[in-house]
Amino acid sequence: MNSQTKTNQVVTANKANMKANKKEGFKHEFNKNAALFLMLLPGLIVMLINNYLPMFGLVFAFRKMDNYRNLFGTAWVGLKNFEYLFGSNTAWVITRNTIGYNLVFIIIGIVFPVVMAIGLNELRNKRAGKLYQSLFFIPYFLSWVVISYLTMGLLSSEFGVINRLLESVGKERIAWYTSPEYWPYIIVLVNTWKWTGYDTIVYLASVVGINKELFEAAAVDGASRMQQIWYITIPSLIPLAIVLVLIRLGRMFYTDMGLFYSVPRNMGPLINATNTIDTYVYRAFVQTGDVGLASAAGFYQAVLGLVVILTFNAIVRKYDKDSAII
Amino acid sequence: MKLMKKGLVAFLGTACALSMVLSGCTKPADATASNGDKVTTEETKAPEASSESGSKVDTSKAVELTWYFIGNGPQEDVAKVEEAVNKYIAENTDLNCTIKLNCYDWGTYPDKMQAMIAAGEKFDICFTANWANNYFQQSAKGAFVPLNDLLPVYAPKTMELLGDDFIKGSQIQGVNYAIPANKEKAHQWGLVIRKDIAEKHNMDFSNVKTLADMEPFFQIIKEKEKGMYALEAAGGESPFRLMDFDRIGDEKYPGVVWNDSKDMKVFNELEAPETMEMFKLLRKFYQAGYIREDAATVTDYTADQKAGKMFAAVRSLKPGKDAEESNAMGHPYIQIELTPAVISNRETTGSMQAISATSPNPERALMFLEAFNTDPVLNNLINFGIEGTHYEKVSDNVIKAGPSGAKYNPGTGWMFGNQFINYLWDNEDPNKWENFKKFNDNATGTKTLGFVFDPEPVKTEIAQCVNIWDQYVLPMESGTIDPEKGVQEAIKALNAAGAEKILAEKQKQLEAWLAATK
Numbered sequence: 001m002n003s004q005t006k007t008n009q010v011v012t013a014n015k016a017n018m019k020a021n022k023k024e025g026f027k028h029e030f031n032k033n034a035a036l037f038l039m040l041l042p043g044l045i046v047m048l049i050n051n052y053l054p055m056f057g058l059v060f061a062f063r064k065m066d067n068y069r070n071l072f073g074t075a076w077v078g079l080k081n082f083e084y085l086f087g088s089n090t091a092w093v094i095t096r097n098t099i100g101y102n103l104v105f106i107i108i109g110i111v112f113p114v115v116m117a118i119g120l121n122e123l124r125n126k127r128a129g130k131l132y133q134s135l136f137f138i139p140y141f142l143s144w145v146v147i148s149y150l151t152m153g154l155l156s157s158e159f160g161v162i163n164r165l166l167e168s169v170g171k172e173r174i175a176w177y178t179s180p181e182y183w184p185y186i187i188v189l190v191n192t193w194k195w196t197g198y199d200t201i202v203y204l205a206s207v208v209g210i211n212k213e214l215f216e217a218a219a220v221d222g223a224s225r226m227q228q229i230w231y232i233t234i235p236s237l238i239p240l241a242i243v244l245v246l247i248r249l250g251r252m253f254y255t256d257m258g259l260f261y262s263v264p265r266n267m268g269p270l271i272n273a274t275n276t277i278d279t280y281v282y283r284a285f286v287q288t289g290d291v292g293l294a295s296a297a298g299f300y301q302a303v304l305g306l307v308v309i310l311t312f313n314a315i316v317r318k319y320d321k322d323s324a325i326i
Numbered sequence: 327m328k329l330m331k332k333g334l335v336a337f338l339g340t341a342c343a344l345s346m347v348l349s350g351c352t353k354p355a356d357a358t359a360s361n362g363d364k365v366t367t368e369e370t371k372a373p374e375a376s377s378e379s380g381s382k383v384d385t386s387k388a389v390e391l392t393w394y395f396i397g398n399g400p401q402e403d404v405a406k407v408e409e410a411v412n413k414y415i416a417e418n419t420d421l422n423c424t425i426k427l428n429c430y431d432w433g434t435y436p437d438k439m440q441a442m443i444a445a446g447e448k449f450d451i452c453f454t455a456n457w458a459n460n461y462f463q464q465s466a467k468g469a470f471v472p473l474n475d476l477l478p479v480y481a482p483k484t485m486e487l488l489g490d491d492f493i494k495g496s497q498i499q500g501v502n503y504a505i506p507a508n509k510e511k512a513h514q515w516g517l518v519i520r521k522d523i524a525e526k527h528n529m530d531f532s533n534v535k536t537l538a539d540m541e542p543f544f545q546i547i548k549e550k551e552k553g554m555y556a557l558e559a560a561g562g563e564s565p566f567r568l569m570d571f572d573r574i575g576d577e578k579y580p581g582v583v584w585n586d587s588k589d590m591k592v593f594n595e596l597e598a599p600e601t602m603e604m605f606k607l608l609r610k611f612y613q614a615g616y617i618r619e620d621a622a623t624v625t626d627y628t629a630d631q632k633a634g635k636m637f638a639a640v641r642s643l644k645p646g647k648d649a650e651e652s653n654a655m656g657h658p659y660i661q662i663e664l665t666p667a668v669i670s671n672r673e674t675t676g677s678m679q680a681i682s683a684t685s686p687n688p689e690r691a692l693m694f695l696e697a698f699n700t701d702p703v704l705n706n707l708i709n710f711g712i713e714g715t716h717y718e719k720v721s722d723n724v725i726k727a728g729p730s731g732a733k734y735n736p737g738t739g740w741m742f743g744n745q746f747i748n749y750l751w752d753n754e755d756p757n758k759w760e761n762f763k764k765f766n767d768n769a770t771g772t773k774t775l776g777f778v779f780d781p782e783p784v785k786t787e788i789a790q791c792v793n794i795w796d797q798y799v800l801p802m803e804s805g806t807i808d809p810e811k812g813v814q815e816a817i818k819a820l821n822a823a824g825a826e827k828i829l830a831e832k833q834k835q836l837e838a839w840l841a842a843t844k
Contacts (some may be wrong), residue, residue: 024478027363080786083786084785084786084787084789084790087786087787087823087824088789089819089822090790090793090794090823092818144422152623156620156623157619157620158618175619175620177623178622178801178806178807207710217466229428242665265623265625266796267623267795267801267805268622268796268797268798268799268800268801268806268807269622269801269807271793271796271797272797275793275797280793283792283793284788284789284790284792284793285440285444285797286436286437286576286786286792287576287577287579287788287789287792288446288463288781288788288789288792289440289443289460289463289464289467290785290789293785293789
């Protein structure tokens with residue numbers, strides 16, 4: 001009993017001490033790095049305006065938005081704005097597509113860029129490396145509208161390059177835009193083509209930053225090139241991969257309108273393969289013009305995203321405390 | 327330092343998750359548009375002390391009025407025409423304003439306006455109708471300025487010109503939210519057909535009474551005119567419109583009545599045997615290669631038409647539509663009427679200009695529209711461009727294309743204010759405007775004229791139906807998918823989404839309205 005009180009006291013004292021230290025630490029840090037904090041300021045302000053101010057809009061999701069001029073003055077409708085998301089059998093299709101595609105994107109978004117980053121790093125000819133890197137990076141700068149026309153140039157049933165090729169070797173043309181069975185592959189391919197270059201650069205920066213001494217020491221111990229990659233490069237990339245995956249998991253319930261609406265050109269027959277939460281909401285919004293419905297979907301996506309992030313983060317924390325973000 | 331880093335990362339993570347809450351209204355990538363053209367109000371020279379029109383608003387400040395409308399896309403010489411318009415306004419009127427013309431093509435305009443209006447973007451005037459930039463929906467949401475009090479003060483001549491039919495016919499529960507264009511009052515569906523091609527193959531259309539009768543001619547086109555599409559079915563320009571249902575409420579969810587008003591029973595148009603027949607015909611045409619293989623992917627059908635690749639298309643006809651089409655598209659056309667002329671909500675609210683609730687100068691915008699509807703010089707300038715450049719005069723009110731006529735030719739006289747003061751092209755019937763009058767007099771009105779459906783009670787069901795409509799009905803309108811399967815699946819999906827509730831609501835509101843207006 002007595003000893004326990006003592007320990008408790010010690011603990012509280014320690015805690016208080018730590019708190020003081022922390023406080024002092026932050027003050028100290030601030031004084032030391034005032035210039036750095038100043039540099040942080042513009043970004044912080046932009047984030048407050050762009051990301052925190054619109055949060056007041058959350059109330060739209062629960063209100064009847066019958067008038068554009070009277071945003072905050074309309075009636076509460078509870079969860080009525082959410083009903084259309086779950087009403088029919090479409091709910092299953094859009095949820096399946098949204099989550100399914102995102103999972104595939106996340107996996108491909110680790111495997112391809114990591115392989116390419118390591119490959120580029122291993123290239124002896126640094127000039128060729130730079131050239132490949134730029135070539136992979138170009139698709140990232142193209143807007144979805146441009147990409148949708150590029151895709152159409154390839155897939156258009158009459159004039160598309162692919163159908164012309166098929167015809168020239170004596171095969172039947174394929175009506176790409178009315179055959180949903182091909183679209184899961186097309187969507188994944190287009191997305192990979194657009195993003196791989198960008199992700200490669202992120203991983204490459206990390207690969208280049210690995211301490212050279214590690215490789216030298218391994219070489220001295222007789223490790224082969226492959227062993228060095230397997231035991232040094234890849235483990236060094238894991239923390240970065242975890243952060244990127246966490247960020248992407250947060251956007252698990254969002255999809256790119258460009259990829260899922262512009263690229264399939266909003267073709268009806270493809271809807272089962274291309275309809276996601278965002279395209280579903282967009283169609284409903286364009287027809288009804290109801291901001292309440294759109295906000296409800298946004299709210300739903302954000303909450304689910306947060307839940308996924310927190311869950312994954314908890315798992316990460318259990319196995320590797322330093323890589324967790326919270 | 328580590329603590330700080332962690333805090334910051336946490337901050338970032340949360341921000342990521344919770345941002346874009348309003349994704350629905352900010353997401354559409356191109357909806358942000360290229361609108362550097364904010365309305366600016368700037369002080370310029372002091373005005374002359376003239377207020378002969380008795381207007382009550384101070385016009386001493388010069389304003390720019392931004393105008394959004396639908397059409398064949400932006401015209402190359404629009405800047406030159408704006409300049410000419412502004413010069414004319416400055417020299418001949420006391421409006422003291424300048425005009426910025428923004429035209430979006432048929433497919434893009436409705437989505438653009440939906441996003442712009444929801445985002446509260448500032449502009450002054452926009453085109454609205456029951457079929458684009460939905461008049462009823464936007465008015466109900468307060469997107470437009472109610473004009474009842476303003477019209478008699480700032481646009482008395484326009485009111486007189488339009489008369490009761492248009493003014494009353496465009497009201498929503500007694501309120502005018504837009505000014506209709508003074509044009510034909512009825513609609514009639516039919517075909518426009520390339521005259522030169524038809525003559526080349528000695529085609530005789532005198533026995534054509536329905537779309538099915540066109541089959542032998544399409545066959546000829548398919549065989550003899552390589553690279554030409556026999557029937558246009560792209561970009562929502564579907565031959566399906568020949569059904570001419572009297573639609574209750576907006577597009578993309580079920581519920582219509584027959585336009586002959588025999589009974590007032592609201593039904594799901596997909597369940598009508600006539601609809602199935604039409605879809606089957608279109609499917610047949612599609613499989614025979616008369617309809618462009620990728621018709622459903624094409625959003626701007628005018629490209630084909632201008633390039634001369636289109637033989638026939640279904641259009642809303644009126645006297646002289648063939649000549650109008652010829653002038654706008656650069657190829658000669660003839661027209662064949664297939665449905666009877668009907669006056670419905672489609673016409674009285676078919677082409678209007680509304681003043682945005684975000685307009686800083688609604689009175690000034692209305693004053694401009696008044697001048698635009700009554701001043702032939704100003705009106706024709708925007709309709710046809712600059713004399714000597716875009717058109718040349720043949721006689722007093724007859725014109726022909728000028729040296730750079732293709733660079734400004736909106737070809738949408740039915741939208742711009744008052745057709746009865748427009749010039750006529752040299753290939754048009756000199757009696758066009760008299761024919762319009764006859765056409766108006768001979769048409770019959772539907773019983774639903776003036777009825778407005780309020781979608782609010784079935785909003786949830788409508789939001790679900792829209793996706794199903796895009797999935798099944800649009801492809802069937804171009805013959806892209808098999809209707810035997812498609813119609814059934816669509817009906818099943820629509821019913822699961824609550825179509826029956828929508829139909830019942832429509833019936834209920836329609837009956838209440840009929841009882842109230844008897």
